[in-house]
Amino acid sequence: xxxxxxxxxxxxxxxxxxxxxxxxxxxxxxxxxxxxxxxxxxxxxxxxxxxxxxxxxxxxxxxxxxxxxxxxxxxxxxxxxxxxxxxxxxxxxxxxxxxxxxxxxxxxxxxxxxxxxxxxxxxxxxxxxxxxxxxxxxxxxxxxxxxxxxxxxxxxxxxxxxxxxxxxxxxxxxxxxxxxxxxxxxxxxxxxxxxxxxxxxxxxxxxxxxxxxxxxxxxxxxxxxxxxxxxxxxxxxxxxxxxxxxxxxxxxxxxxxxxxxxxxxxxxxxxxxxxxxxxxxxxxxxxxxxxxxxxx
Amino acid sequence: xxxxxxxxxxxxxxxxxxxxxxxxxxxxxxxxxxxxxxxxxxxxxxxxxxxxxxxxxxxxxxxxxxxxxxxxxxxxxxxxxxxxxxxxxxxxxxxxxxxxxxxxxxxxxxxxxxxxxxxxxxxxxxxxxxxxxxxxxxxxxxxxxxxxxxxxxxxxxxxxxxxxxxxxxxxxxxxxxxxxxxxxxxxxxxxxxxxxxxxxxx
Numbered sequence: 001x002x003x004x005x006x007x008x009x010x011x012x013x014x015x016x017x018x019x020x021x022x023x024x025x026x027x028x029x030x031x032x033x034x035x036x037x038x039x040x041x042x043x044x045x046x047x048x049x050x051x052x053x054x055x056x057x058x059x060x061x062x063x064x065x066x067x068x069x070x071x072x073x074x075x076x077x078x079x080x081x082x083x084x085x086x087x088x089x090x091x092x093x094x095x096x097x098x099x100x101x102x103x104x105x106x107x108x109x110x111x112x113x114x115x116x117x118x119x120x121x122x123x124x125x126x127x128x129x130x131x132x133x134x135x136x137x138x139x140x141x142x143x144x145x146x147x148x149x150x151x152x153x154x155x156x157x158x159x160x161x162x163x164x165x166x167x168x169x170x171x172x173x174x175x176x177x178x179x180x181x182x183x184x185x186x187x188x189x190x191x192x193x194x195x196x197x198x199x200x201x202x203x204x205x206x207x208x209x210x211x212x213x214x215x216x217x218x219x220x221x222x223x224x225x226x227x228x229x230x231x232x233x234x235x236x237x238x239x240x241x242x243x244x245x246x247x248x249x250x251x252x253x254x255x256x257x258x259x260x261x262x263x264x265x266x267x268x269x270x271x272x273x274x275x276x277x278x279x280x281x282x283x284x285x286x287x288x289x290x291x292x293x294x295x296x
Numbered sequence: 297x298x299x300x301x302x303x304x305x306x307x308x309x310x311x312x313x314x315x316x317x318x319x320x321x322x323x324x325x326x327x328x329x330x331x332x333x334x335x336x337x338x339x340x341x342x343x344x345x346x347x348x349x350x351x352x353x354x355x356x357x358x359x360x361x362x363x364x365x366x367x368x369x370x371x372x373x374x375x376x377x378x379x380x381x382x383x384x385x386x387x388x389x390x391x392x393x394x395x396x397x398x399x400x401x402x403x404x405x406x407x408x409x410x411x412x413x414x415x416x417x418x419x420x421x422x423x424x425x426x427x428x429x430x431x432x433x434x435x436x437x438x439x440x441x442x443x444x445x446x447x448x449x450x451x452x453x454x455x456x457x458x459x460x461x462x463x464x465x466x467x468x469x470x471x472x473x474x475x476x477x478x479x480x481x482x483x484x485x486x487x488x489x490x491x492x493x494x495x496x497x498x
Contacts, residue, residue, distance in 0.1 A: 200302045205310040205335040206343045214335060216303060265300065276339055278300040
């Protein structure tokens, strides 16, 4: 016996129009249904993330995605641009104060809403020569709206649009490779991403001698921006003609300037001083590495 | 630990009102009162006290309003005479006037059976030390108890299964919460049913 059944068509359409030998226009439309929903109130993926299936109370998430792109090839360069828009129905979110872990009735702590994402992607790539690389930039917004079920229920953030935890307004990636000679090549990679939307406390009040934080509207603040620079040098020794093996050494430094990128921020009361403090969790600082590869 | 800029909201008033009356003591002793504070920025070291509000409590059966006076030593607003609060058959209206705004709340006092004994026991449970409590429930009413064991430790229950009977139970303290020579104050509070249900959800 099944509680409920869902049927959805998932059409995907793609068009490409060659303007001339070096440029083209592309457009696509995709309709997809997702029957498994992630419920998470943390900023980082954890083994305790809750996934809930679609059912009598949770409808499948339906997504329509539209994209238009322009592609141009030059002698040594190529440019790719794309504008996209996603419209998502039945996007769920948890209510304020919800306890997600080991909750056997998650339908009582979630609300149905909608989501949208839109943005512009730009990619400039140098494909030939000793120096190759790319510059990629994406400007995007990922937002959702979760109204209450009745006029009395305010929903989340008053039923207004707010950032999803996946919003990255600016996403910049620079990559460059330089081949010095047949033995040495160098590579650098830089990333910048707008910080993830998060909730910060906006005040504190006192009751019965206990200090209690006041949190503002959902996802109105952001974690600090993420950025890092990686560099690497690759050395290919001359191949010994008597051996089949071709070796390669790579000397790399991940996060060259030792940026303490924020994985999560915890706001808490220091049990020794009684003062509130913010605690940052960062995973990787500077990481030097030496890699030896060989092919045979 | 890092420096984080946080947005600050307009300060809000926080009203902490609780009156615990020890009616079997002579004279009747009042513990608590009304403490008024404002919310503050998250990283501020304290919250500001409100000492200039006008606070009154009205005995609604008699229609008499009494002022509550601010006590700088305890930071509570309390009545001059605690005996005005000992009528368990009347509702009381608490009213606070502050900067053109009025805050009101109505409730009645809930009696509670006195603790008959509180004895340090000899049992242990998961390395916790026993405290044995007993009291005699009042048969004429439904009671909802909130036991305050100090150190922000609470336990709540109702008298459904021991109506009018003597009841004893054990509470276990962690060894890092109390040590030899410490004095513990245990209080029993009467609560309304809806308050007890809220407390049970935490």
